[in-house]
Amino acid sequence: MEHNMFCFQCEQTAGCSGCVGKAGVCGKTAVTAGIQDRLTGALIGLARASEGKDRSPEADRIIVKGLFATLTNVSFDDNALNELLEEAGRLKDSLSPMCGSCTADCGRTEDFDMNRLWSEDEDIRSLKSLILFGMRGMAAYAYHAMVLGHEDRGVMDYFYKGLFAVGYDGYTVQDLLPIVMELGAVNLDCMAMLDRANRQAFGIPSPAQVSLTVEPGPFIVISGHDLHDLKLLLEQTRGKGINVYTHGEMLPAHAYPELRKYSHLKGNFGTAWQNQQKEFADLPAPVLFTTNCLMPPKSSYSDRVFTTALVSYPGMVHIDGRKDFSPVIQRALELGGFREEVTLPGINGGTMVTTGFGREAVLAAAGTVAEAVRTKELRHIFLVGGCDGARPGRNYYTDFVKQTPEDTLILTLACGKYRFNDLELGSLAGIPRLLDMGQCNDAFGAIQVAIALAEAFGCSVNDLPLTLVLSWYEQKAVCILLSLLHLGIKNIYLGPTLPAFLSPAILGYLVEQFEIHPISTPEKDLAMILA
Numbered sequence: 001m002e003h004n005m006f007c008f009q010c011e012q013t014a015g016c017s018g019c020v021g022k023a024g025v026c027g028k029t030a031v032t033a034g035i036q037d038r039l040t041g042a043l044i045g046l047a048r049a050s051e052g053k054d055r056s057p058e059a060d061r062i063i064v065k066g067l068f069a070t071l072t073n074v075s076f077d078d079n080a081l082n083e084l085l086e087e088a089g090r091l092k093d094s095l096s097p098m099c100g101s102c103t104a105d106c107g108r109t110e111d112f113d114m115n116r117l118w119s120e121d122e123d124i125r126s127l128k129s130l131i132l133f134g135m136r137g138m139a140a141y142a143y144h145a146m147v148l149g150h151e152d153r154g155v156m157d158y159f160y161k162g163l164f165a166v167g168y169d170g171y172t173v174q175d176l177l178p179i180v181m182e183l184g185a186v187n188l189d190c191m192a193m194l195d196r197a198n199r200q201a202f203g204i205p206s207p208a209q210v211s212l213t214v215e216p217g218p219f220i221v222i223s224g225h226d227l228h229d230l231k232l233l234l235e236q237t238r239g240k241g242i243n244v245y246t247h248g249e250m251l252p253a254h255a256y257p258e259l260r261k262y263s264h265l266k267g268n269f270g271t272a273w274q275n276q277q278k279e280f281a282d283l284p285a286p287v288l289f290t291t292n293c294l295m296p297p298k299s300s301y302s303d304r305v306f307t308t309a310l311v312s313y314p315g316m317v318h319i320d321g322r323k324d325f326s327p328v329i330q331r332a333l334e335l336g337g338f339r340e341e342v343t344l345p346g347i348n349g350g351t352m353v354t355t356g357f358g359r360e361a362v363l364a365a366a367g368t369v370a371e372a373v374r375t376k377e378l379r380h381i382f383l384v385g386g387c388d389g390a391r392p393g394r395n396y397y398t399d400f401v402k403q404t405p406e407d408t409l410i411l412t413l414a415c416g417k418y419r420f421n422d423l424e425l426g427s428l429a430g431i432p433r434l435l436d437m438g439q440c441n442d443a444f445g446a447i448q449v450a451i452a453l454a455e456a457f458g459c460s461v462n463d464l465p466l467t468l469v470l471s472w473y474e475q476k477a478v479c480i481l482l483s484l485l486h487l488g489i490k491n492i493y494l495g496p497t498l499p500a501f502l503s504p505a506i507l508g509y510l511v512e513q514f515e516i517h518p519i520s521t522p523e524k525d526l527a528m529i530l531a
Contacts, residue, residue, distance in 0.1 A: 004020060004021055004022070004030055005019060005020060005021065005022070005023075005024065005028075005029075005030035005033035005034065006018055006019070006020055006033075006118050007019045007024050007028070007033050008129075008500040008501050009072060009129070009133050009136075009474070009475060009501065010025075010026065010072040010473060010474050010475075011387070011389055011391065011472055011473045011474070011496070011497060011499070012025045012026070012389055012390065012391050012473065013025060013500050016497050016500050017500050018500060019033075026072055026073055026295075027076065027295065027296035028076060029076075031078060032075075032076055032077075032078055032081065035078055035081045035082060035085065036069075036070045036081060037114035037115075038085055038111070038114075039066050039069070039070060039081055039084055039085045039088065040066070040067075040070055040112075040114055040132070041111040041112040041113060041114050041167075042066070042085055042088040042089055042092065042111045043062075043063055043066045043067065043088055043163055044111065044112035044163045044164070044166055044167035045088075045089075045092050045110055045111035045112060045167075046059060046062070046063065046088050046091055046092040046095070046163075047063070047159075047160045047161075047163035047164045047167070048110075048112075048164060048167065049092045049095040050095060050160055051160075051164065053095055055156070055160065056091070058091055059091050059095075060151070060156050060159075061146070062084065062087050062088050062091055063088075063139075063156075063159050063160070063163070064139050064142050064143050064146060064156075064159070065084060065139075065143065065310060066084050066088055067135055067136045067138075067139035067159070068136065068139040068140050068142075068143045068310055069081060069084055069310045070136055071136045071137065071139070071140060071292050071474060071475050071476070072292065072473070072474040072475065073273070073292045073293050073294050073295065073474070074291070074292040074294070074310055074311055074312075075310055075311065075312045075313075076294070076296065076312065076313045076314065077312035077313055077314050078314070079314075080310075080312040080318075089111075092111075112166070112167035117129075117132075117166065122503040122505075123173050123503050123505050123506055124171070124172075124173065124176065125501070125503070126501055126502050126503040126505075126506040127173060127176040127177065127179075127180055127506060128165065128166045128176065129501040130180045130183075130478065130482070130501070130502075130506075131162045131165055131166055131176070131179060131180055131183060132162070132166050133475040133478045133501065134162075134180075134183045134184075134187065134475065134478045134479040134482050135158075135159060135162045135163070135183065135479070136475040136478075137187075137474070137475035137476035137477065137478050137479035137480070138155070138158075138159075138183070138186070138187045138190050138476075138479045139159070140225070140291065140292065140475075140476055141187075141190045141191055141193075141194045141441050141476070141479075142155055142156075142159075142190055142193075142194075143309075143310070144194055144197070144225065144226060144227075144228075144291075144441070145190070145193045145194040145197045147226065147228050147309075148197040148198070148200075148201050148228055149197070150193050150194070150196065150197040151193075152189060152190065152193050154186060154189055155186055155189055155190045155193065158182065158183065158186040161179070162179065162183065165179050177509075180482065181482070181485065181486055182486075183479065183482050184479070184481075184482030184483040184484070184485055184486030184487075185483070185486045187479040187480070187482060187483045188444065188447070188483045188486065188487075190479075191441050191443065191444035191480075191483070192444055194441050194444075195441070195442075195444050195445065198227060198256070201227070201228065201231075201258065202227055202231070202253075202256035202257070202258040202259055203256050203257035203258045204257070204358070204360055205252065205255035205256050205356045205358040205360075205361070205438065206255060206257070206356050206358070206360075206361055207255070207354060207355070207356040207357055207361055208254045208255050208260060208354065208355055208356045209352055209353075209354050210246075210251065210254045210267050210268050210352065210353050210354070210355060211266070211267035211268070211351070211352055212267060212268055212269075212343055212344060212345055212346060212350070212351050212352060212353065212422070213267060213341055213342070213343040213351060214243075214245060214266070214267070214269055214337075214338055214341065214342045214343070214344070215243060215266060215338075215341060216337060216338055216339055216340055216341060217241065217242075217243065217336070217337045217338075218241060218242045218243070218285070218332045218333050218335065218336055218337045219242060219243040219244065219245055219266070219285045219332060219337045220233065220237065220242060220243075220244050220245070220285060220286055220287075220288060220328055220329070220332050221244075221245050221246075221247045221269050221270070221280075221283070221285055221286070221287045221288070222244060222245070222246060222247065222250055222287075222288045222290065223246075223247040223248045223249075223250055223273070223276070223287060223288065223289050223290065223293060223294075224248065224249065224250060224289055224290030224291035224292065224293060224311065225249045225250065225290065225291040225292075225293075225439055225440075225441075226290035226291050226309060227250075227253055227256065227259065229288070229290040229308060229309070229323070230244075230246070230250060230253050230259060230265075230290070231258070231259060232323050232325065233288065233325050233328070234259065234262040234264070234265060236324075236325050236326075236329065237264060237325075237329060237332075238262065238264065240329060240333075241333075242264065242329060242332050242333070243264045243265075243266045243337075244262075244264055244265050244266065245266055245267055245268060245269040246265075246267075246268045246269070247268065247269050247270050247276075247287070248270070248272060248273045248276075248293050248415055248418075249273075249291075249293065249414065249415050249439050249440065250268075250290075251268050251353070251355055252355050252356065252436070252438035252439050252442070253265070254267075254268070254355055254356065255355050255356025255358065255438065268353065269283075269344060270344055271344075271346060271347060271418045272388035272415045272416075272418035272419075273293035273295070273388065273415060274295070274388060274389055274390040276293075276295055277295055277296075277297075277298050279344065280297075280298075280301045280304070280305075281298060281300045281301055282300070282301075283301060283304065284335045284336060284337055284338060285304065285332055285335055285337055286304045286305070286306055286328050286331040286332050286335065287301075287304060287305050287306070288306045288307075288308065288319075288325070288328050289305065289306070289307045289308070289311045290308055290309060290311065291309065291310075291311060292311065292474070293415075294307065294311050294313060296313065297313065297316070302315065302316070304331060304335070305317075306318070306319060306325075306327065306328045306331075307319070308320075308323070345422065346418065346421065346422025347398070347418065347419065347422070348398070348420065348422050348423050349422070350421075350422025350423065350424065351422075352422070353421045353422050353436070354421075354432065354434075354436060355436040355438065356436070356438070357411075357432075357435035357436055357437050357438075358437060358438060358442065358445050359437070359445035359446070359448045359449050361435075362411070362435060362437065362445075362449050363448075363449060363452055365431050366449075366452055366453060366456055367456075368429050368430065368431060369381075369409070369429070369431070369453065370453070370456045370457065371429075372428065372429040373457075373465060376407075377407065377428065377429055378407060378408070378409060378428060378429060378465075379405065379407040379408055379465065379530070380405075380407075380408045380409075380465045380466070380467065380529070380530060381408065381409045381410075381411065381453075381464070381465060381466045381467075382400075382401075382404060382408060382409070382410050382411070382466075382467055382468075382469055382529075383410075383411045383412070383413075383446055383450075383466065383467070383468045383469065383470075384397060384400060384401055384410055384411070384412050384416070384417075384420075384469045384470075385411070385412045385413040385414050385416050385417060385437075385440075385443075385446075385470060385471075386414050386416040386440070386470040386471035386472050386473075386477055387414055387415060387416055387440070387471055387472055387473030387474055387476070387477050388414075388415045388416045388418055388419065388471065388473065389471070389473040389496075391496055391497070393495070393496040393497075394419065394471065394496050395419070396495060396496060396519055396521070396522060397416060397419045397420065397469070397471055398419040398420050399522045400469060400522040400525070400526065401419075401420040401423065401425075401434075402420070402423065403522050403523065403526055404526065405530070406426070406428070406433075407428065408428075408433070409428060409431065409433055409435065410425070410433060410434050410435070411435050411437055411446060411449070412434065412435070412436050412437065413436065413437040413438050413439065413440060413442050413443060413446060414439060414440035414443075414477075415440075416470075416471045417436055420434070421434065421436055437449075440476050440477070440480065441476075443480045443483070443484075447483070447484075447487065450464065450466060450489075453466070460488075461487070461488075461489055462488070462489065462490050462491070467491060467493065467529045468484070468489065468491075468492045468493065469492075469493045469519070469525070470492060470493065470494050470495075471495060471496060472494065472495075472499070478499075481494075485510070485513075485514050488514075489514070490514050490515045491515045491517065492514065492515075492516050492517070493517045493518075493519050493525055493529075494516055494517065494518060494519065495518060495519030496519065497518075498518055
């Protein structure tokens with residue numbers, strides 16, 4: 001049977017317009033893309049069937065899991081996706097066995113055909129894509145919080161509302177715009193929930209220096225974002241002579257006291273997610289993927305890749321919900337690790353990085369920062385963060401940071417920091433010029449810092465000497481951008497390309513309302529910002 005796909009949800013979509021044909025740039029096949037579309041359609045059907053009814057915890061969880069599983073670089077496994085599809089269908093049928101009993105405004109409870117969305121009027125498609133892709137990003141944060149026992153009814157209610165909106169034919173552009181902006185507000189609540197969950201479970205993050213050197217002997221590399229999985233792995237490897245190294249967005253784990261108390265959490269291996277196929281090629285150790293950022297493994301190391309939670313790839317050993325990491329531990333002992341110390345430096349040659357400048361650490365220096373601004377010792381603050389990716393042109397962010405004047409500070413978060421986080425930029429007013437605030441979800445903390453600085457100066461955030469320079473790749477960047485727009489933050493510099501799913505009219509609206517700037521060159525953008 002012939003299968004073709006259409007997907008334009010990530011920044012690296014083919015030709016900056018959409019992946020079509022047999023496979024996507026991410027490695028997802030057309031068959032897998034089709035199952036993901038059917039799963040999304042089934043979730044819309046479940047949301048329709050839930051209208052006017054009490055919502056069950058089971059339905060809540062399958063919606064969060066289903067949305068998260070369709071985020072870029074999470075699941076490439078058709079069987080795992082089909083299991084979610086079947087569960088969504090079973091739950092929908094239990095709510096509405098007969099379409100005639102439907103109370104939904106749309107008058108239907110059947111699954112939604114995603115081809116209708118992809119062929120929709122371009123402005124309607126654009127706004128519905130913002131809602132759908134933003135929900136996929138927000139679902140990742142909701143899932144991490146859910147694992148730690150935290151849920152929010154308002155966040156869940158929006159998932160139902162947003163899914164219903166994506167599948168409803170009667171909405172106009174004017175109807176959809178408020179739903180898009182509401183997602184930004186709800187995502188703030190979701191990130192706040194995850195922020196509370198992480199702090200309650202792992203303590204208050206504080207600055208930590210992290211080595212990029214791997215010691216001799218058996219070790220495990222853990223990638224992704226799920227700090228709970230890391231905690232479980234550290235518990236199960238304690239006393240076994242196995243060291244643990246973070247990778248990618250797991251780097252900020254070193255900042256949490258309840259994680260770094262484990263002496264065998266040694267350092268960080270490798271750089272950003274898109275370099276894994278090269279960096280893992282000859283690795284004498286297993287790699288555990290806990291969330292998105294999985295790339296199709298090369299044959300040279302596929303026997304050393306393990307997945308857990310919603311991350312899945314055909315042929316890889318999957319660790320189920322019991323979280324027994326014995327297969328990973330056994331593989332680490334078999335492989336034995338490096339015979340001597342090995343350092344994989346950052347892209348600028350550095351061998352040490354610093355993380356953990358959460359909002360508490362940054363706000364502790366707020367008085368110093370404010371005084372430095374008043375005395376003109378500090379001219380400007382840049383937040384340079386977001387998702388990294390492989391597209392040429394992302395060296396913009398490295399060059400931008402290198403060219404920032406010495407009287408400026410750089411805040412950063414998410415994996416975009418791997419472009420420059422090993423640079424030695426010195427200090428200003430006794431504060432390091434480069435402050436890593438953590439994972440992408442720690443954008444919540446960065447927002448709190450901006451609000452606190454605005455209060456200290458008695459002005460709005462837009463009047464601060466602060467500019468956001470953001471890179472995007474996948475759908476978590478979409479929901480964070482919507483949160484920033486909800487707050488009314490303007491003059492954001494965005495790249496390396498603009499989203500393919502934004503129609504000219506919707507893009508024009510966002511540019512006009514929020515003064516979003518596509519990045520140009522570091523020299524031109526810095527000159528404009530600092531003029």
